[in-house]
Amino acid sequence: MRFIKVIALALIGLLFGIGWFQLDISGYLARWEKLPSPTAEILDLFSPGIVSDEYGNPHACNLSSSEFSFLSNTPKNIAGCVEHIDRAADATARIVYILDESGEVWRWTYVNYAYYYFAKSICFPAIGFIFGLLIALFINGRASNRQRVHGALLS
DSSP states (O other): OHHHHHHHHHHHHHHHHHHHHHHHHHTTTOOEEEESSOOHHHHHTTSTTOOOOTTOOSEEOOTTSGGGSTTSOOOSSEEEEEEEEEEOSSEEEEEEEEEETTSOEEEEEEEEEHHHHHHHHHHHHHHHHHHHHHHHHHHHHHHHHHHHHHHHHHO
16 A cells, blocks of 8 residues: 555656646746836837837737736736747747836746757656655655554554
């Protein structure tokens, strides 16, 4: 029975690691930052006459994306939102700018490197599995000690 507990907790840890990996690569763990003094180039992104480049940048935000989830510190009272995506051979960067009703500019950035993706796809589940395994072994060790002490007291 103890072996089944150890395997079950290790698999729960593995699933936790996979979930953590999915949250990370989706950008749910990235945070918004207020820009104290935005440049004129950033402020020009919110002007109505802005023309997008050949890649479609900048473009309007999708308010159902990960940066607007309940997990992030999304600014309230959004007056304008512009998204910019930079693509390279080994990375993709998503940069979202928000202009709130008080005139403050906020930035959310998420860079996804191809090599980090593969490293994280191994590391996050492995760390979760090892963490779950260690918890299971710790719980089993405590149960064995408690059983040993209880057996000694009864004799």
